[in-house]
Amino acid sequence: MDIEKSPLLTDLYQLNMMQAYLTNGLTETASFEFFVRRLPVHRHFLLAAGLEQALDFLEGLHFGEAELGYLASTGRFDRTMLDYLKALRFTGDVDAMAEGTVFFPDEPVLRITAPLPQAQLLESRLINILHFQSLIASKAARMILAAPGKPLIDFGLRRAHGAEASLMAARASYITGFAGTATVLAEQRFGIPIFGTTAHSYVQAHDDEIAAFESFARARPTNLTLLIDTYDAEAGARKVVSLAPRLKADGIHVQAVRIDSGDLIALSRRVRQILDEGGAPEIRIFASGGLDEYSLNAIISADAPIDGFGVGTSLTTSSDSPTLDCVYKLEEYAGIPRRKRSLEKQTWPGCKQVWRRYAPSGAMVADTLSLASDRQDGEPLLHPVMRNGRRLGLKPTLADIRARAAAELTSLPEALQQLKTERVYPVQVADALVALTAEVDRRIASHL
Amino acid sequence: MDIEKSPLLTDLYQLNMMQAYLTNGLTETASFEFFVRRLPVHRHFLLAAGLEQALDFLEGLHFGEAELGYLASTGRFDRTMLDYLKALRFTGDVDAMAEGTVFFPDEPVLRITAPLPQAQLLESRLINILHFQSLIASKAARMILAAPGKPLIDFGLRRAHGAEASLMAARASYITGFAGTATVLAEQRFGIPIFGTTAHSYVQAHDDEIAAFESFARARPTNLTLLIDTYDAEAGARKVVSLAPRLKADGIHVQAVRIDSGDLIALSRRVRQILDEGGAPEIRIFASGGLDEYSLNAIISADAPIDGFGVGTSLTTSSDSPTLDCVYKLEEYAGIPRRKRSLEKQTWPGCKQVWRRYAPSGAMVADTLSLASDRQDGEPLLHPVMRNGRRLGLKPTLADIRARAAAELTSLPEALQQLKTERVYPVQVADALVALTAEVDRRIASHL
Numbered sequence: 001m002d003i004e005k006s007p008l009l010t011d012l013y014q015l016n017m018m019q020a021y022l023t024n025g026l027t028e029t030a031s032f033e034f035f036v037r038r039l040p041v042h043r044h045f046l047l048a049a050g051l052e053q054a055l056d057f058l059e060g061l062h063f064g065e066a067e068l069g070y071l072a073s074t075g076r077f078d079r080t081m082l083d084y085l086k087a088l089r090f091t092g093d094v095d096a097m098a099e100g101t102v103f104f105p106d107e108p109v110l111r112i113t114a115p116l117p118q119a120q121l122l123e124s125r126l127i128n129i130l131h132f133q134s135l136i137a138s139k140a141a142r143m144i145l146a147a148p149g150k151p152l153i154d155f156g157l158r159r160a161h162g163a164e165a166s167l168m169a170a171r172a173s174y175i176t177g178f179a180g181t182a183t184v185l186a187e188q189r190f191g192i193p194i195f196g197t198t199a200h201s202y203v204q205a206h207d208d209e210i211a212a213f214e215s216f217a218r219a220r221p222t223n224l225t226l227l228i229d230t231y232d233a234e235a236g237a238r239k240v241v242s243l244a245p246r247l248k249a250d251g252i253h254v255q256a257v258r259i260d261s262g263d264l265i266a267l268s269r270r271v272r273q274i275l276d277e278g279g280a281p282e283i284r285i286f287a288s289g290g291l292d293e294y295s296l297n298a299i300i301s302a303d304a305p306i307d308g309f310g311v312g313t314s315l316t317t318s319s320d321s322p323t324l325d326c327v328y329k330l331e332e333y334a335g336i337p338r339r340k341r342s343l344e345k346q347t348w349p350g351c352k353q354v355w356r357r358y359a360p361s362g363a364m365v366a367d368t369l370s371l372a373s374d375r376q377d378g379e380p381l382l383h384p385v386m387r388n389g390r391r392l393g394l395k396p397t398l399a400d401i402r403a404r405a406a407a408e409l410t411s412l413p414e415a416l417q418q419l420k421t422e423r424v425y426p427v428q429v430a431d432a433l434v435a436l437t438a439e440v441d442r443r444i445a446s447h448l
Numbered sequence: 449m450d451i452e453k454s455p456l457l458t459d460l461y462q463l464n465m466m467q468a469y470l471t472n473g474l475t476e477t478a479s480f481e482f483f484v485r486r487l488p489v490h491r492h493f494l495l496a497a498g499l500e501q502a503l504d505f506l507e508g509l510h511f512g513e514a515e516l517g518y519l520a521s522t523g524r525f526d527r528t529m530l531d532y533l534k535a536l537r538f539t540g541d542v543d544a545m546a547e548g549t550v551f552f553p554d555e556p557v558l559r560i561t562a563p564l565p566q567a568q569l570l571e572s573r574l575i576n577i578l579h580f581q582s583l584i585a586s587k588a589a590r591m592i593l594a595a596p597g598k599p600l601i602d603f604g605l606r607r608a609h610g611a612e613a614s615l616m617a618a619r620a621s622y623i624t625g626f627a628g629t630a631t632v633l634a635e636q637r638f639g640i641p642i643f644g645t646t647a648h649s650y651v652q653a654h655d656d657e658i659a660a661f662e663s664f665a666r667a668r669p670t671n672l673t674l675l676i677d678t679y680d681a682e683a684g685a686r687k688v689v690s691l692a693p694r695l696k697a698d699g700i701h702v703q704a705v706r707i708d709s710g711d712l713i714a715l716s717r718r719v720r721q722i723l724d725e726g727g728a729p730e731i732r733i734f735a736s737g738g739l740d741e742y743s744l745n746a747i748i749s750a751d752a753p754i755d756g757f758g759v760g761t762s763l764t765t766s767s768d769s770p771t772l773d774c775v776y777k778l779e780e781y782a783g784i785p786r787r788k789r790s791l792e793k794q795t796w797p798g799c800k801q802v803w804r805r806y807a808p809s810g811a812m813v814a815d816t817l818s819l820a821s822d823r824q825d826g827e828p829l830l831h832p833v834m835r836n837g838r839r840l841g842l843k844p845t846l847a848d849i850r851a852r853a854a855a856e857l858t859s860l861p862e863a864l865q866q867l868k869t870e871r872v873y874p875v876q877v878a879d880a881l882v883a884l885t886a887e888v889d890r891r892i893a894s895h896l
Contacts, residue, residue: 030653
């Protein structure tokens with residue numbers, strides 16, 4: 001079975017707990033919630049992503065012959081457990097925030113309600129799926145905000161952490177507002193627009209740079225971008241200027257040049273001048289090479305003549321904050337609210353909901369976290385998305401999700417749209433949730 | 449096709465360049481080398497890993513019907529290209545450092561020698577494979593050095609970046625010297641030892657913590673570890689002490705307790721005292737929760753009574769340095785050495801080799817980088833591993849690779865074994881390579 005579909009992509013303790021639940025008859029309904037405990041450094045908000053892949057995983061969940069044979073061969077599990085796994089399908093309910101929704105710490109992004117052994121098994125891979133795409137969408141959002149209106153392209157396949165990360169980073173950045181990706185598989189799988197022309201090796205394989213430009217232009221005349229910095233970017237720009245009329249005579253138009261190294265602000269100005277003075281003001285400048293939201297912001301602030309950007313490693317690894325402190329915690333079992341009280345890792349008990357209030361302008365004002373049953377002012381953010389193991393409604397298109405993310409970023413408070421801010425978005429905890437927590441603590445204390 | 453096997457997990461520019469190479473008849477032999485340009489912060493050396501997965505990728509490389517159909521449907525490529533892709537198999541040579549070898553910037557870790565269109569296509573995914581495992585092995589090595597002799601277990605599936613990263617982090621950390629992983633799939637796929645008992649949810653699902661301990665112990669009596677910090681770790685330890693004799697009477701032995709939160713040094717001492725005074729000196733203490741090499745070092749330096757560690761997110765994301773500045777660059781085409789001269793991204797031309805010299809004690813002294821044809825003192829680090837698309841010799845076992853990595857870490861200069869050092873390992877560039885570089889520059893200048 002594919003790695004990404006295998007039910008064995010889980011932690012051993014999940015299977016050990018399942019066996020113990022089955023042995024001890026703990027098979028009643030449980031609710032687990034996925035949330036982030038605290039914001040990473042350099043993030044003032046997060047963006048939910050990965051729900052569609054999480055639902056795909058739930059719909060496809062099963063143990064095949066190979067997985068069952070392996071588990072039987074380990075001798076770790078009894079026949080009851082193996083039979084349970086053989087018959088296992090996800091039969092539970094899912095409530096979740098839509099992809100592209102802005103969220104904050106302690107707010108449940110997704111809730112699973114299912115028989116305890118099922119809900120337990122899902123923990124490791126569900127976190128794995130939701131963590132990564134939310135991480136990348138939250139990083140991509142900062143880049144979008146730093147370079148408003150400029151096309152950004154994901155160039156980060158090569159240093160993303162493995163195959164699935166490459167593909168899902170392309171998806172997460174696209175739904176957040178990137179124009180597309182260089183990753184071909186993202187077009188095949190998701191219909192995401194793809195971009196790309198040449199690497200330095202193309203130029204290096206020729207003895208002469210201008211011959212390389214011309215041979216590429218004639219072989220690949222559509223959306224033609226020439227990479228000009230293999231040896232010297234300004235010399236490369238002058239070659240483009242000398243070549244462009246000859247190509248134009250044959251109906252081939254150089255759309256852009258790409259610069260991938262050096263001081264992009266200074267170099268783009270000199271290259272712009274060379275192109276303009278050489279009679280090629282229509283050729284755009286595309287930049288790449290170690291970019292992140294800070295360098296994008298610096299380029300935009302300097303009003304450098306760069307028309308679009310390829311962003312790689314910093315995007316697909318979220319390199320300044322490569323993890324979210326996210327968890328999936330039991331909040332209710334057999335109708336009784338539960339909480340964990342480990343130091344600095346305490347959780348709010350019960351099935352919860354988040355209500356968001358907006359100003360008349362549409363700007364987000366504050367959220368309230370409470371029990372799902374304790375209706376508050378504002379719009380509820382979690383919605384039913386799966387019942388009895390079946391998706392509700394139509395799958396949103398990527399265009400739908402992009403539109404939502406764009407609207408959410410627009411409605412962020414002004415301060416949170418900056419790369420740096422002291423402003424903390426207010427998430428209020430309702431009285432009913434505080435009261436329930438005290439009640440759960442009294443129950444726990446009675447057993448300590 | 450699985451994501452991790454798809455030839456479409458590449459950047460569009462690779463396919464665009466392939467088309468242009470085919471159109472223009474640039475199909476002679478090319479050599480590309482994979483190397484790291486500079487050390488990331490907090491790393492003094494790197495450890496090579498991922499070669500077996502790279503070779504698996506090369507052996508399995510092909511375009512299936514779905515991939516060819518998709519490419520044809522895009523209208524981007526001509527019949528010559530589509531036919532070329534349909535027939536494509538990797539027919540080239542690979543020279544590489546063995547997995548588990550210590551390496552430094554500018555040293556080629558792997559060289560591909562193949563017809564240019566083939567060698568070009570491989571770039572994105574080869575970097576993706578080699579980057580990630582080398583990144584994680586290099587991080588794991590720091591943890592091994594920080595906690596000598598203590599069993600370390602990979603707990604990091606959930607926050608690794610996607611499915612493949614989870615699995616390959618388990619592999620990369622195991623070959624570096626971790627005792628195993630919690631990831632079940634790593635046992636099925638690679639035979640890596642797996643570990644795991646319970647999460648907090650198991651305790652939370654019971655009304656009473658001691659009832660949870662007992663129900664779990666009776667259901668899962670083998671390698672029994674009890675997680676004691678769901679509500680209060682010291683109270684949890686006292687419950688274990690009170691429960692242990694009753695379990696022992698039935699032949700069930702508590703092997704260890706796990707603490708996953710709080711001040712692990714202080715808490716482990718108090719828990720150790722509770723266990724010892726409670727007549728359970730044989731119960732070991734296992735710790736987890738946000739650990740990295742620095743906290744491991746602090747725990748070891750304090751001589752805290754912790755017998756083993758679960759390390760998660762910091763390992764599987766290499767969180768302090770989540771990327772290596774690694775590249776795959778054309779060094780020779782059609783028998784002519786090539787180089788790139790972009791600012792701060794210049795490469796050494798030609799097919800290269802690394803020779804390593806050792807002191808009589810076995811400690812590494814210095815490396816020399818030169819042309820493969822320019823024999824130097826010391827042991828060559830790159831070896832032929834594939835010829836004409838076929839693996840040479842037997843695949844090394846994980847035990848072989850672990851043994852190599854352990855020997856390499858032992859032979860590291862003392863200063864480089866520390867978490868922090870000012871010492872830079874000497875990598876000398878031989879005269880022949882410097883001379884060739886000057887020659888290539890003269891050739892490039894003649895065409896500028």
